[in-house]
Structure formats: C-alpha cells, structure tokens
Amino acid sequence: MAERLLSATQLEVHRDGRRVLGPLDLEARAGQRLGVLGPNGAGKSTLLEALIGLLPHGGRVKRNGELAWVPQRSELRSDLSVRSVVAQGRYRLRRDARLDDRDQTVIRWALGEAGAAELADRRFLRLSEGEKRRVLIARALASEASVLLLDEPTAGLDLGHALDLGALIERLARQNQAVIVVLHDLGLAARFMDELVVLQDGEIVARGPAEEALRPEVLNQVWGLRALPKQAPLFERSHPS
Amino acid sequence: MSSALGSALGALVALGLGLGLAAATLLIGPGDLNDAELGAVFLRLRLYRAGAAGLAGAALSTAGVMAQALFRNPLASPSVLGATAGAALGGQLVLLLLPSLLATAFLGPEVWVPCGCFAGAGLALMLVLAIGRGQPDRISLILIGFVLSALFLALGGVAISLAQERFEVGRAVVAFALGGVSGAGPFGLGLALPWVLLGVGLGVASGPSLDLMLSGEKEAAAFGLDVRQSTRTLTVWIAVLVGAAVSVAGNLGFVGLVVPHAVRRIVGPTHRRLLPWAAFGGALFLILSDGLLRSLPTRSELPLGVVTSLVGAPLFLQMLLRMKREGELG
Numbered sequence: 349m350a351e352r353l354l355s356a357t358q359l360e361v362h363r364d365g366r367r368v369l370g371p372l373d374l375e376a377r378a379g380q381r382l383g384v385l386g387p388n389g390a391g392k393s394t395l396l397e398a399l400i401g402l403l404p405h406g407g408r409v410k411r412n413g414e415l416a417w418v419p420q421r422s423e424l425r426s427d428l429s430v431r432s433v434v435a436q437g438r439y440r441l442r443r444d445a446r447l448d449d450r451d452q453t454v455i456r457w458a459l460g461e462a463g464a465a466e467l468a469d470r471r472f473l474r475l476s477e478g479e480k481r482r483v484l485i486a487r488a489l490a491s492e493a494s495v496l497l498l499d500e501p502t503a504g505l506d507l508g509h510a511l512d513l514g515a516l517i518e519r520l521a522r523q524n525q526a527v528i529v530v531l532h533d534l535g536l537a538a539r540f541m542d543e544l545v546v547l548q549d550g551e552i553v554a555r556g557p558a559e560e561a562l563r564p565e566v567l568n569q570v571w572g573l574r575a576l577p578k579q580a581p582l583f584e585r586s587h588p589s
Numbered sequence: 590m591s592s593a594l595g596s597a598l599g600a601l602v603a604l605g606l607g608l609g610l611a612a613a614t615l616l617i618g619p620g621d622l623n624d625a626e627l628g629a630v631f632l633r634l635r636l637y638r639a640g641a642a643g644l645a646g647a648a649l650s651t652a653g654v655m656a657q658a659l660f661r662n663p664l665a666s667p668s669v670l671g672a673t674a675g676a677a678l679g680g681q682l683v684l685l686l687l688p689s690l691l692a693t694a695f696l697g698p699e700v701w702v703p704c705g706c707f708a709g710a711g712l713a714l715m716l717v718l719a720i721g722r723g724q725p726d727r728i729s730l731i732l733i734g735f736v737l738s739a740l741f742l743a744l745g746g747v748a749i750s751l752a753q754e755r756f757e758v759g760r761a762v763v764a765f766a767l768g769g770v771s772g773a774g775p776f777g778l779g780l781a782l783p784w785v786l787l788g789v790g791l792g793v794a795s796g797p798s799l800d801l802m803l804s805g806e807k808e809a810a811a812f813g814l815d816v817r818q819s820t821r822t823l824t825v826w827i828a829v830l831v832g833a834a835v836s837v838a839g840n841l842g843f844v845g846l847v848v849p850h851a852v853r854r855i856v857g858p859t860h861r862r863l864l865p866w867a868a869f870g871g872a873l874f875l876i877l878s879d880g881l882l883r884s885l886p887t888r889s890e891l892p893l894g895v896v897t898s899l900v901g902a903p904l905f906l907q908m909l910l911r912m913k914r915e916g917e918l919g
C-alpha cells in the first residue's frame with residue numbers, strides 16, 4: 349500500500365467556543381487525489397488550514413513530509429513580480445539564502461506545470477483572478493512538497509484551464525504526490541479525484557469514490573440536488589493550451 | 590547590452606551622481622574655505638553634519654521598508670507609527686532626568702541618550718503591535734500611530750517646559766523635538782554607525798523573509814516562516830534603527846515613508862534590491878536637504894525635521910487618497 353503522507357485523527361477546530369469542524373479522521377497517501385466537497389460554510393477551508401497547522405486544533409495531525417497550500421486568494425497586496433511570488437515557494441528549503449541554478453530550474457518547471465510560464469515577468473497584482481490562481485499553484489509546486497492542498501483552485505478559471513488543472517493533479521499523483529483539493533464543481537470532482545469526502549456542518553457525511561460519495565441521498569441531503577438522468581456534455585482539450 | 594549590465598551601469602551612475610552631490614554639499618554655505626585653517630574646521634563640521642544626515646536617512650529609510658513589510662502597509666513608517674516621536678521622547682527624558690540619575694557617574698549622556706531613543710522607539714512599536722493585535726487594517730494602524738505620536742509629542746512638550754529651568758538642557762531638548770544635525774559630533778556618529786550598518790545588512794540578508802511577509806501571516810507561515818520570531822526580530826531592529834537615527838538627528842518625520850515609496854517605484858518591491866537602494870536614497874535625501882538648508886539665505890537655519898515633514902506630509906496624503914480611490918484601505 350502506498351506511503352501514508354498525512355493523517356489526522358479526531359481532528360477538531362473550535363471558533364468562539366463553538367465547534368466548527370470535526371471530530372474527523374482523514375488520511376492521504378502517496379498518489380492519492382482526494383476531493384473535499386460540501387456547501388458554503390461546511391468547513392472545507394478550515395479543514396485545509398487545520399491540516400497545515402495554521403489553526404489551533406484538537407486531535408492529532410501527523411505529517412509525513414512537507415505540505416504546500418494554495419489559498420483561495422492571496423493576501424499579497426504588494427506589487428511583486430510573478431517570479432518573486434513563485435520563489436516564495438522555495439523559502440522552506442532555502443530560507444534567506446540566494447536562489448541557485450537548481451532553484452531557478454524548479455521555479456521555471458513550476459511555472460510551466462501551472463500554465464503560467466508566460467506570466468513570469470508580469471506583476472502579480474495586475475493579473476486576472478484566473479492568472480493569479482495559476483501563479484499561486486506554481487508557488488505551491490515550487491516548494492516540492494509531497495502533499496499539495498488546494499482551496500477551490502478552479503474558482504476564477506475558465507473551463508480550459510480548469511481541465512488543465514485536473515490533468516496537472518493527475519500528473520502530480522502519478523509522481524507519487526498526494527493532492528487534496530477543495531472543490532465546488534461536483535462534475536470536476538467526480539472526473540479528476542479518486543476519493544471524495546463530503547462535509548456538512550463540519551462533519552464528514554460521506555466518503556469514498558464518486559459514485560459512493562455522491563449517491564442520490566447525499567446530493568439531496570447536503571446540497572438539495574439530484575443528478576440529471578442524461579449526462580451533461582463533457583469537454584476536453586482539443587489541443588494543448 | 591544585457592539588462593543585468595544595463596542595470597549595473599545605471600546603478601554605478603546613480604551611485605556616482607549621488608556621492609558627487611553629497612560631497613558637493615560640503616562646499617556650499619557660508620564660511621571662508623580659502624583660509625586653510627578655517628576651511629579645515631568648516632569642512633570637518635560639515636562632514637559631521639553630512640555623516641549624521643546620511644546615517645539618519647539610511648536608518649529611517651531602512652526602518653520604513655521593514656515597517657512596511659511587518660505591517661503589510663505602504664503607509665507604515667517610523668513617524669506614522671509613532672516610533673520617531675517615541676524615540677525623541679526617550680532621548681528628551683534622558684536629557685532631562687540624567688543629571689539627577691546615578692547613571693552619569695559611569696557613562697556620559699552621549700551613551701545614555703541613544704539608549705533612551707531605542708527604548709522609546711521600542712515601546713511605541715510594542716504598543717502599536719499590542720493595540721493592533723499583530724496586523725491591524727491600514728486605517729486602524731495609522732490611527733493607532735497617530736494617537737501614540739500625539740501622546741509622545743505632548744509628553745515631549747512637558748519635558749520641554751520642565752527643561753527650560755536650565756538653559757543648556759532646554760536647548761538640547763528643544764533641538765531633539767525639531768530634528769536637525771547641526772550639533773553632530775564624532776562620538777555620537779561612531780556610536781550609531783555600527784548599529785545602522787548592522788540593521789541595513791540584516792535587512793538585506795533577510796530579503797526573502799520580508800518578501801514572504803508581504804503575503805500575510807497565514808501564507809508566510811504555510812511556506813515555512815516563523816512569523817512570531819520574524820515579528821520580534823523586525824520590531825527590535827526597527828527600534829534600533831530609529832533609535833540610532835533619532836539619537837544623531839532628532840525627530841525627523843516621513844523619511845521612512847517618502848524614500849522607500851520613491852525608491853520602490855524605481856527598483857521594484859523585492860527587498861534584496863529595495864533595501865540597499867532605500868538606505869542609499871535615504872542618506873542622500875537627508876544630506877541634500879541639510880545642504881540646501883545650510884545654503885538658504887535665512888538669518889537662522891530651518892530645522893531639518895520641518896523640511897522632511899513639509900515634503901512628507903503632502904505625499905502621505907496623496908498616497909492615502911490614491912489608496913482610498915483604489916479601494917486599498919481597510
């Protein structure tokens with residue numbers, strides 16, 4: 349069985365004296381693509397932040413490798429170049445040392461993988477939301493972490509780039525990384541994730557492969573939805589972007 | 590021509606021009622430089638002045654860049670945060686109280702005044718951090734700094750009126766409040782120089798950490814920065830730099846706002862590039878301002894702090910209005 353890179357036991361988060369997440373158990377193994385679903389306010393982002401250690405939490409989180417985080421949007425309000433933003437991903441490895449040739453190679457690779465190579469010399473604040481998203485993904489990739497946590501990475505992306513992101517996630521998983529992705533688009537989740545976790549009011553109400561986690565009663569209970577009998581048209585890239 | 594060579598040449602030209610201009614200020618102003626003996630005295634005094642102005646400018650500008658990264662706020666600067674007013678108050682209190690303190694028995698006031706400045710700046714910064722609980726929003730930060738400045742200036746006013754009982758102490762305390770380098774001497778400069786060099790060096794060396802801080806506490810922590818430790822280190826060094834600057838040049842406002850703002854526009858926001866140029870620009874700005882002041886045909890010299898505030902305050906307002914227009918406040 350693949351190496352366990354991240355495991356949380358009895359993880360819970362309290363805010364203002366109220367429990368907003370858990371208690372829940374979760375693990376991510378090398379090569380796994382784990383989708384985290386749920387309506388607004390279900391605790392998806394809280395789960396990611398607790399896993400990284402950005403929030404005080406109860407229970408135990410065991411990290412067997414480095415984690416990299418792609419937030420929904422960056423708090424960065426200074427006009428750094430895209431290259432400098434991606435270089436932030438190297439901080440854990442390089443601290444304040446000057447970046448060497450290998451760092452530059454990794455940064456170029458990360459920009460390329462995230463579909464942001466042509467943005468390298470632009471100013472981060474002048475990018476569109478979708479472009480910023482790709483740069484933040486490149487920053488996370490540049491950290492060479494073994495677990496990648498993405499918080500709604502497809503928000504603000506056009507369908508083409510969302511599909512590219514799905515392909516990237518599959519590629520990373522093949523390279524034995526674990527990828528945990530918060531998604532709103534159930535279709536993309538079913539298509540690109542191999543396991544789904546459905547959160548409601550901070551608790552896991554369903555988990556497993558798409559057909560199991562998104563079974564009719566879960567769709568109805570969590571989102572008030574039902575699947576249409578006829579599949580909506582699916583798209584794929586006709587040529588590389 | 591490659592862009593690296595181009596920017597290196599540009600940097601050399603800027604450095605050369607700046608140093609030439611700074612040196613030229615030594616020759617302007619009243620005084621007969623043809624009389625060899627007198628000329629040497631004038632040059633030495635002007636060199637001390639230029640040295641004090643340069644040190645204070647470099648220190649305040651560097652502290653400004655650090656404060657802007659620490660608070661993620663381009664409007665943060667030592668004077669806006671109340672740190673220069675705090676440092677000036679610290680220095681004034683030492684001048685006022687020193688004669689009655691045992692401390693003078695061991696070391697002279699030249700040593701204790703910088704300590705008072707450092708303590709005052711440090712206290713102001715700690716109050717801003719405590720009241721704002723880390724990173725307050727942009728307007729709250731300015732308000733907290735404004736209130737602290739007002740408080741420190743008021744206390745400084747009390748110090749000034751108490752100091753009037755003794756002429757020399759009164760003069761020194763007032764000079765501190767107005768800011769200026771006319772009384773600069775080699776001892777004070779020698780004391781401040783290593784701290785300013787260390788502070789600028791540390792700032793440049795921790796460029797990537799400062800870059801990462803710009804992304805906010807959560808992202809910085811997620812990518813491996815010890816935010817609490819960095820906040821502590823930066824706070825101490827901002828206080829050291831402001832203390833050193835105020836001890837040689839008194840209360841100078843807005844240098845740490847105006848210079849980083851201008852330099853950032855030219856060399857960009859990446860700290861490894863920004864910091865050395867901000868330090869150089871700050872030094873040049875104050876040396877030139879002081880040189881100009883000396884050459885004005887006025888009966889008595891305008892205080893240097895008055896000039897920096899006359900330049901800085903309108904620029905601060907302009908930045909504030911622009912940020913309001915672009916929805917960047919709050």
